[in-house]
Amino acid sequence: MLALAKVSPGPGATIQHREIPIPKDNEVLLSIKIAAICGTDLHIYSWNHWAATANVQIPGIMGHECVGEVVDVGKNVTSLTKGDRVSVETHIPCGHCHLCLNGKSHICENLQLFGLHTNGCFAEYATVPEICARKIPSSIPDEIASVLEPLGVGVHAAQKADIKGKRVAVLGAGPIGIFSASACMALGAESVSISDIQTSRLKVALECTEVTTWNPISVKSSDVLSGHNTPDVIIETTGNERALQEALPHLRKGGQVVLAGLFAGNVALNLSSDLIFKEATFYGIHGRRMWSTWDLMEDLISNNKLNIKPALTHHLSLEDYAKAFQIAHSGEGVKVLLTP
Amino acid sequence: MLALAKVSPGPGATIQHREIPIPKDNEVLLSIKIAAICGTDLHIYSWNHWAATANVQIPGIMGHECVGEVVDVGKNVTSLTKGDRVSVETHIPCGHCHLCLNGKSHICENLQLFGLHTNGCFAEYATVPEICARKIPSSIPDEIASVLEPLGVGVHAAQKADIKGKRVAVLGAGPIGIFSASACMALGAESVSISDIQTSRLKVALECTEVTTWNPISVKSSDVLSGHNTPDVIIETTGNERALQEALPHLRKGGQVVLAGLFAGNVALNLSSDLIFKEATFYGIHGRRMWSTWDLMEDLISNNKLNIKPALTHHLSLEDYAKAFQIAHSGEGVKVLLTP
Amino acid sequence: MLALAKVSPGPGATIQHREIPIPKDNEVLLSIKIAAICGTDLHIYSWNHWAATANVQIPGIMGHECVGEVVDVGKNVTSLTKGDRVSVETHIPCGHCHLCLNGKSHICENLQLFGLHTNGCFAEYATVPEICARKIPSSIPDEIASVLEPLGVGVHAAQKADIKGKRVAVLGAGPIGIFSASACMALGAESVSISDIQTSRLKVALECTEVTTWNPISVKSSDVLSGHNTPDVIIETTGNERALQEALPHLRKGGQVVLAGLFAGNVALNLSSDLIFKEATFYGIHGRRMWSTWDLMEDLISNNKLNIKPALTHHLSLEDYAKAFQIAHSGEGVKVLLTP
């Protein structure tokens, strides 16, 4: 089969021909229909500081967002059969630690990540543990099904904070930012504003949901996030220190911050004025709840409350990976899909 | 009357003779029985960077923690009469902003602080707004009544996080740290450990409540905050960047951090590993709830669930202020009281 | 002035000519623009069992939902001046009890109700405590402003339960039912179904918001509240024992019930199967939060998220009170307004 692999530390990736893998007892084999490029894949592709220290399996097949069809099942698999269409939950829990036993398996003490610590889905076939394969209703088309994993991060962000009737500012109009903004509007936020330094991404956000947008290059955040628009909630998806530093002083007293974007290094925060005097709350989020976020997400899609189609801006063949990565990296596209 | 005033920017303070103030329509005049030195007073006394930028009223009488007797009342005062014994809530709310109207007056949008933005209580008499004068049951002795305000910060910390059945690590065994540890044990924490670089303060903590202690100078936090003692909750009261940085990596996944200590400058945090991957929650707290924290605190004291007497290590005359500040500053004492 | 008064126990009410009242020190005098009939008024008018035991002031002027203009202020009033347009919050808190001091003044230990324990607003003029007079933005028209008090009950119901992404069933399409349904949709419910035995009211509900409707006379609740439509949340607004009894068995396990409608007598509940085995939660609500519900409600109206105009089905002159009460009582109308 064709697969896009990271074969050594350093920038880039390599198309390889590999054997189709055989599922272990607790695994299923998927024929990948569509995969999608995540920010994490960009880090690994460009091999930045974070990637170099993130314990990435090398050599290994890249990719973790996808939809596929079950074509083989291990002998202990009971909940899935050949022909099932599934999306993959990237977080592979151990099932035994105190977090797994307490409804928080998505942050399992022994968490493994699909496509990072294991072979992933930028390939014609992939094996995934049964526990991470989510059967998807037929009403959800393949393209949407391929990005449920990152969509789940946005829905989880909107679940984590109390956004009901609140003013939300989302930092960053990449996939996670746009998905968060869409989820907040679907789940009862009073209003959402979203920022990005790429005007093209703000346009995509406007196609997806009812937001106001601002480009911090051309307008000051103090002009946008003030008065009646002072945010009750900030959702940070950029991983950019300065974006966070500029936004925090505008948070309302008693407000909430959800941090989803990964920062490459330390972040300097004025905790006294931005957290303590305000009695603010900062929530870190990683992934999405298994499986309440998925349940909710599918309900929202079924009831036409999430319109994320415009965010799927590009769709290429896996063999065009270099171009696909360039589009995703440049910010020209929002979500870039790959068909193996 | 005798008063300890800050008469100009720069280190130190000055004993003055002043007129006894006259309460405004919504104020009461207190004859101060006992006042107590807070960390904030130390900042103002030594005139550090924080003090220089904190909008301190100069000239002004210092001090905000106290118990006193009402000796005069303004004409609009309805809830207090001469002879009432009261403690002072430092946070002076406006009563009109959205936070005041929503049960969060302690972080009022237009918050004024007694003894910082107004004349305070290091004096024989002080005027305070009726809204900040809390009548205290006679069962609570004067010494305890003089420190209800900082005790409230500790109780508020224990209210803010979900500490029921949890392992708590408290950073710093100054007054706020010891009060937080005591409140956590009173309110159902599974266990509490507390750190300080002054062994004498750890001894005081042990006299107050059932904690384990560690001195980060002599033992590594990784030896203390690991295995079965991995903390579910960290309460930070030092305002020391390094203390926080060293403790955070030990926080359990899904854990909570309460930040009460003020940091002089920016704090460099590894948000990705210490907040985001862990799905941790950081809560800032400032002061205490008006008045649920006070209600709870008085109940805990009445039911003998808080034993803070050992933390009141020194009691001097106001005229001995220089010595008192030196004791408080050096960490030789925990809570230092002053009688005008 | 003209006023509709309850002059003695028993059915009916009487139009009287009275002196214009003089506001006390802490009161304002309102010139009533529009008042609205509440279910409570129907109880008092028909003088049922509840009314007979509810401590209604007799003789007294009826009515508590209204918008008016401030035409005089008592000498201690500071937040309002002549010409201000205000709605009235029916709940008059004491300001001193532990609930008032803890952000729950709407259920004050010493609660008085405007128009029930005091003279009300079915009159040309009424006095109200400053603390209950809410200034209303000019963007909200008089008709809407006259029903903010009952609209607040619906918004409070939607705030009380966790409705974000949830399926909600509302029992009763009277004003509170329709307002609750509208608020749930505005605040992120996945879907809302609403029941009533009057088809005309269900039509009004459909005009106000995006709901599904059912008439329990013609369809079985088991046909409606099952399968994918099994409710996560039930909001009960009928005060009808049978409506509640029929709905509860359909509540999802782990579900929530908000009880807003008043029951005339005891209600027989199968607590074992409907509450305990399901680990359900029942929330009673009374009125609305002061003032977070009002803040949120005004925001929702400003952002065009609540369309309650169709529920204001009738508007009569105060002198036509008999007809107005008949329309409200029969269920022919939803909300019936009165102009003095």
Place this chain on the structure above:
Amino acid sequence: MLALAKVSPGPGATIQHREIPIPKDNEVLLSIKIAAICGTDLHIYSWNHWAATANVQIPGIMGHECVGEVVDVGKNVTSLTKGDRVSVETHIPCGHCHLCLNGKSHICENLQLFGLHTNGCFAEYATVPEICARKIPSSIPDEIASVLEPLGVGVHAAQKADIKGKRVAVLGAGPIGIFSASACMALGAESVSISDIQTSRLKVALECTEVTTWNPISVKSSDVLSGHNTPDVIIETTGNERALQEALPHLRKGGQVVLAGLFAGNVALNLSSDLIFKEATFYGIHGRRMWSTWDLMEDLISNNKLNIKPALTHHLSLEDYAKAFQIAHSGEGVKVLLTP
């Protein structure tokens, strides 16, 4: 093996000799060390209305509270081996429904109960699904390990309501009542009072934890649950309608009620005055969280925060079952243990 079985509808039970069962693939075989009699067993033994309609498997071996040693394992069992000492969680979840997938498997949509819908533990051996067998630390003695299941109900009750710093009234001093009271004190309740019509049970409660007690036969609840002792939280464990009806009017406004005891039939409640006007919250609980309650319970025991030994009042041989049931039924004992 020896087993106590329900062989036909109607009062009583029968000692039988049976084959030792063989565990299925996902089951373990336990050699039962100690079992304990639950209120549910009393219902089934006396065959009251509840039992007759509860879908009890007949013929079937009774009993569900126990500690035992694993002596055989099914071929798919991975987490347990021979020699492990385990307690049994009565709730057998399906593992696939939305509640199982959302951290609420203890109220699984397809819940089966061990010893009710399956053969139970009043026998020398019993098979249990691996998913319900909880390995117990060796520091917990057998007698305590045999009652962790009902102790978990008490701990779950104390987890469900917000009891931190609150006054709690527990109705009933049977095992669940005493365990609830003990857990509330361990988890930070301000104070706990407990009622029972059997003075002997109140004595046991006093031996277990620091409570006040009252016997509703000799004192009026209005004398006990008033003034400073007005309860913030009521935990109902009697299943007695009158006990609940008498207590509810004393609940503080804004208070919480946890309902754990099963009622044989409908319960007549004055919802308007006892739930709605008070904005009270009623929580039903069933069993305990899997596995957060178990984790917490074991921590509390390890830290000597639960002293339930005095509640284990009797310990008989399984063959003396008739006497054991009589002791449990009469209320002479609190928790009655059986050794097969």
